[in-house]
Amino acid sequence: MQRIHTMPFGAEVTAEGVRFSLWAPTARDARLVVDGTDHAMELHEGGWFRLTTPMIDAGKRYGYRINGNLVVPDPASRFQPDDVHGLSSVIDPRSFEWSDRSWKGRPWEETILYEVHVGTATPEGTYTGLMKKLDYLRDLGVTAIELMPLAEFPGRRNWGYDGVLPFAPDASYGSPDDLKRLIDHAHSLDLMMFLDVVYNHFGPSGNYLHSYAKSFFTERHPTPWGAGINIDGEGSRIVRDFFIHNALYWLEEYHFDGLRFDAVHAIVDDSKPHFLEELPTRIRESIPDRQVHLVLENEANQARWLERKDGGRPRLHTAQWADDVHNSWHSLLTGENEGYYEDYADRPLERLGRALAEGFAYQGDPSAHKPGIIRGEPSAHLPPTAFVSFLQNHDQVGNRAFGERLSHLITSDRLALARAIFLLSPQIPMLFMGEEWSASSPFQFFVDFETEPDLAKAVREGRRSEFKHFKAFADADMAQRIPDPTERSTFERSKIDWAEKERSPHQGVLSETRRLLKLRRDEILPLLSREYQGSHYAASQEGILEVIWSFFEENLRLVANVGNQSASIDLSNKSRVIWTNASLPSERDHFSLEPWEGLILKEASA
Incomplete structure (x- = not known):
């Protein structure tokens, strides 16, 4: 085919x-x-x-x-x-001859995402190298692979967000047919394939559009990367179609099952329909016979793009990355309060509870990090599956000065509790490559501007300048310790060591992740196909978090103790514990949780 x-x-x-x-x-x-x-x-x-x-x-x-x-x-x-x-x-x-003629995708509620950077995910750093890992990922319990951007970028190593030719899968990872073979093989294993695409800017090297299509850009909507994309001014019809065709190209010609749209808050559109409405509408009209999933990254927390039709199907976009869930967790677990964590460090447990229960912690609330900015729209009416939850991703790891993973920053008991809650909550979970065994390798920021020394110098100096407002890097000597993103060694350090997953303590973490993913399939997935009826949460000053998600005929209840004292928890006769890291109670209606212990249970609804 x-x-x-x-x-x-x-x-x-x-x-x-x-x-x-x-x-x-x-x-x-x-x-x-x-x-x-x-x-x-x-x-x-x-x-x-x-x-x-x-x-x-x-x-x-x-x-x-x-x-x-x-x-x-x-x-x-x-x-x-x-x-x-x-x-x-x-x-x-x-x-190219495809063998997946009968593949129609999988329902969204079955999605367990695994975010991958092709260049560092395997020793080969290629599509073919990644293809060899698909059987392992399927057996782990993953159902979908999300590739970081592939659009042709300058040099041989890059995160992918510097792409300038959005229809060309980067040659450093292999040929177009190699990518198609990867996707075809994934489908044979019942794995979905997602792609991260960037429609808010072009990279700093290799964008020649200015030389013959100046109207592709506009000064009316500046972005952190320069002039904005012209999607609402004169000549914008062609520009809009360029990106709409790009989305359809990846979904049709490469048979991807879903797309993640990077930083859509940076796409400013004063026209109607808004680009974020026209894009999914065109996609769903063009591909009516397949399960196609569209995911946003949107700092603005605009619930409007996630609304559901009757029956719970998405009207436009399927889900959004739940940054509020991550940021609340991170602030709670690490105590960090600089940068955007300033918005969560004041009441991290309360903000985590709201994000777990309602998707957004910020729903029209003022930002401490950005004074004068009001973030978000009400989201409590949306189902949990409208949000992709994570403890780590490329941004939250790689945008740290040294690219530390969460397992480098906190104790294993804290991480174990967070991991269980993250994987057994009803949001769609996403693991970052190697997270399932607490990989020891960092994920650092890297680029390759070897042939453009002036640009390489600007990136190097800019990277160090980014952190000068953090206390740890206020000293110039400390700032010089930040890895040079232009050095190949920074890229090599970020490669995963697959052999370590067979060794302690990584082996134990991997075993627990596998067990939790099986629990999710057996206990959480059946709930997600039922009618969602709402949620509520409570966070006490003593450090007790409780969240209840209500589905037709059954509730999912989370109780966690992140305080300093033991806590007594009452259980109803209708409850059934599906996970806990605490000692089993001697009395059926009484449960004691020590610090950093929790339980997740099912209860028949009233």
């Missing part, structure tokens, strides 16, 4: 030959360049340059000469064998 997403951009193999299409509204002239020879392209209305020729085959390298001078890659290139500044390669998607 072959798959192709047809789009107005890029190079497409047709019966008449290869059709090349470039939107260059601010260029005087554009010519196709193949084998050093220029080929005239016809200018069409709206700034489109097009040419169809039977003289070029799949695999050929090509570029576009702009205004008789600069040669640029195709902005919709399907593959960049020679990095972001090199020529593009003509790809015929029909040359």
Whole structure:
């Protein structure tokens, strides 16, 4: 079976030959360049340059000469064998034979995500290397792999958020067919595949759109990375379609099961419908016969994008990363109160309770970290599955100065309690690669600007400057200890050591994670298909947290003691403990929890 997403951009193999299409509204002239020879392209209305020729085959390298001078890659290139500044390669998607014809995906409530950076997840750092780990992940209990961004980025190592050619899976990880083989094999193992995509900015090197499509950007909506993407001004229809087609391309041509949209709070749209409404609407209209899951990262906590239809199905987006859950946990577990943890350190247990029960801790509340900013919208009406919960991810680990994992920062008993609550709560859980065995390797920030020394210097100095307002790095000598993101050794330190999962203490953590994921499948998953009826929470000054999620005919109840004294907990006759790290009670209606002990139980609803 072959798959192709047809789009107005890029190079497409047709019966008449290869059709090349470039939107260059601010260029005087554009010519196709193949084998050093220029080929005239016809200018069409709206700034489109097009040419169809039977003289070029799949695999050929090509570029576009702009205004008789600069040669640029195709902005919709399907593959960049020679990095972001090199020529593009003509790809015929029909040359790959898929074997997953019957694959329709899996229901969202079954999702257990595993976030992966392809370059550091295996010794090979490739799609093929990751494919060898899929059987292990399936047996662990994972049901979905989420790949950090793959769009072609400068150099050989990068987190992926510096991508500049969003249709080209980065060549440092392998070929397009290698990526398709990974996805095809995942589906054969009943694993979903998700991709993180970035529609809020382009990276600092290799973005040539300014030279021929200035209207792709706007100064009206500046971002932390420069001029904003023009999705609501003159010429924005083409820009919007560029990203909508990109989403459909990954879902159709590569058969991904879901997308995670990076930092959508940085996508400013004053038009109607808002881009965050049009995007999922177009996707769901185009792919009506598959389970497709769309996940947001949205610091603004806008519940409007997560609303449900009758029957609980998402109207637009499926879920949002629950940063409030993570940030509350982190502040509670570590006591850290700098940076964005300032918003959680004042009442971490209360904020955790609200986030676990209602999704957002900030629902129209003022931010201490950003004075004058009101964050969030009411979210208590949304089901827990509208939120992806995590204790760690690439951001929360990698954006630390030294990339420490949570297991490097807190005691094992605290982490064990948090792990159990995280995996057995009704939100959709996400593990960060290696978290399941408390991997010893850090995950540090790394880039490769070896051929651009000025940019490398700016990134190096900028990274150290980021932390100067933290007490630990106020001293210049301390700041110099922060790993250099441009050094290859920083990347190598971030690679996972798979052998350690067979050794103590990692082996014990892995065994417990596996047990908890089985418990989730057996005890939590059946609840998630029932009608959700609401929740409530309570956090006491003594450090007792209680959360109750109500489903049709049954409640899920969490009680945890994070205080300094033992606590007595009353149980009803209708309750059944499904997990605890405390001693079993001698009396059925009485339970004593020592500090950092908890229990999760099911109770028949009244």
